Amino acid sequence: MFSGLKDKVGEVLLPGDEFSLETDDTISLTERVKPEKVVCGPGLRRSGDRLLVCKSGVLRHKQPNMFWMDSQQRRYVPAKGETVIGIVTVKSGDVFKVDFGGSEQASLSYLAFEGATKRNRPNVQVGDLVFSQFVVANRDMEPELVCVDSSGRANGMGVFGGGGLLFTVSLGLARRLLSPHSDVLSDLQTLFPCELVVGMNGRLWVKSSSVQQTLVIANLLQSCDTMTAPQRQELFRRAAQGAL
Amino acid sequence: MASDSVKLSKNLLRMKFMQRGLDAETKKQLEEDEKRIISDEHWYLDLPELKAKENLIVEEKSFGPCEELRYGRFSFKGFNPEVEKLMLLMNPRDETETKDEEDVSRMQTDVTDEEMALRYESLVESMKKKFAKKRERAAPEEEEDVNHNAVETTTKRKFLKPQD
Numbered sequence: 001m002f003s004g005l006k007d008k009v010g011e012v013l014l015p016g017d018e019f020s021l022e023t024d025d026t027i028s029l030t031e032r033v034k035p036e037k038v039v040c041g042p043g044l045r046r047s048g049d050r051l052l053v054c055k056s057g058v059l060r061h062k063q064p065n066m067f068w069m070d071s072q073q074r075r076y077v078p079a080k081g082e083t084v085i086g087i088v089t090v091k092s093g094d095v096f097k098v099d100f101g102g103s104e105q106a107s108l109s110y111l112a113f114e115g116a117t118k119r120n121r122p123n124v125q126v127g128d129l130v131f132s133q134f135v136v137a138n139r140d141m142e143p144e145l146v147c148v149d150s151s152g153r154a155n156g157m158g159v160f161g162g163g164g165l166l167f168t169v170s171l172g173l174a175r176r177l178l179s180p181h182s183d184v185l186s187d188l189q190t191l192f193p194c195e196l197v198v199g200m201n202g203r204l205w206v207k208s209s210s211v212q213q214t215l216v217i218a219n220l221l222q223s224c225d226t227m228t229a230p231q232r233q234e235l236f237r238r239a240a241q242g243a244l
Numbered sequence: 245m246a247s248d249s250v251k252l253s254k255n256l257l258r259m260k261f262m263q264r265g266l267d268a269e270t271k272k273q274l275e276e277d278e279k280r281i282i283s284d285e286h287w288y289l290d291l292p293e294l295k296a297k298e299n300l301i302v303e304e305k306s307f308g309p310c311e312e313l314r315y316g317r318f319s320f321k322g323f324n325p326e327v328e329k330l331m332l333l334m335n336p337r338d339e340t341e342t343k344d345e346e347d348v349s350r351m352q353t354d355v356t357d358e359e360m361a362l363r364y365e366s367l368v369e370s371m372k373k374k375f376a377k378k379r380e381r382a383a384p385e386e387e388e389d390v391n392h393n394a395v396e397t398t399t400k401r402k403f404l405k406p407q408d
Contacts, residue, residue: 198317
């Protein structure tokens with residue numbers, strides 16, 4: 001199965017394609033056959049012994065044994081450990097309800113901030129933007145967010161904002177901005193001094209020194225989603241020259 | 245008393261004061277009987293033993309570890325220095341270019357570490373002088389004797405008894 005998967009890396013697969021766990025035709029008699037562990041990421045699913053594709057897209061591979069489907073979508077499905085930008089909608093008692101663009105709102109406890117105690121409540125109002133991560137995110141339970149990591153430190157999470165602009169892009173662009181050697185990010189770096197927060201739910205928040213620059217950056221990011229690399233670089237160059 | 249004809253009940257035999265008199269075999273018998281009673285009461289499934297299959301496929305729901313996504317907050321050209329510090333802390337440390345970027349991102353209003361150290365040093369001196377006793381303050385501050393030719397004599401002034 002591992003070799004079968006490796007052959008298909010980079011190809012377009014559709015939901016319903018499966019890979020079964022059968023050993024190869026040639027089994028060496030001298031060594032013990034060691035079954036290899038396969039880690040299946042988003043878009044791939046385990047069903048008994050078989051690996052099923054459940055999203056259409058391109059199969060990607062990472063050493064040593066990770067496979068996942070690279071697909072386009074705009075609707076976010078929460079997953080544990082992902083950092084997202086949420087908007088506080090309800091403040092009721094001990095818990096805030098946060099809208100992150102999913103099917104239901106997530107709950108964020110007031111104690112899940114750095115240095116928060118029962119007497120010392122965090123200063124969070126309805127309508128605030130929070131940068132937080134999921135601690136519970138499966139299809140059977142209500143999603144839960146926290147603004148603190150496992151050792152109790154905030155690490156930049158929590159309420160942010162004060163000016164700036166929040167807008168949505170596709171999930172693919174958000175991931176491309178966050179990937180290690182991102183072209184879009186390196187293009188953006190040379191443009192204006194600005195601050196950017198990227199949520200994995202497709203929400204971006206930008207702040208720059210003037211309103212016009214903020215709007216320029218927001219428009220650039222929203223439009224470069226579907227552009228090829230040369231088109232995008234041309235657009236950024238025009239923006240840098242001040243034409244936009 | 246005809247102890248042979250009277251059969252003592254098992255419960256009686258199990259009691260502590262009777263255990264001393266019994267020999268080892270009867271004790272073992274009693275224990276086994278007890279265990280058998282207990283295990284008969286326990287229910288168990290009469291199925292063949294199923295071996296749990298080793299799962300070779302591990303499911304991972306998030307894109308983060310797949311694509312090695314970085315930290316979500318960014319700041320460019322020194323717009324927000326705290327976020328820039330966070331970027332250095334949170335992102336994986338295998339980039340060798342970070343040292344060059346640090347110099348570029350420093351804003352002009354920043355105080356370098358060396359300036360801070362110099363200032364702190366002079367601050368400590370002035371604070372120390374403020375709390376020094378009057379006698380220490382009166383002594384000459386500068387050390388003109390670089391070669392340490394003259395030996396310094398520090399005699400503590402003692403109380404002089406008045407002579408009659």
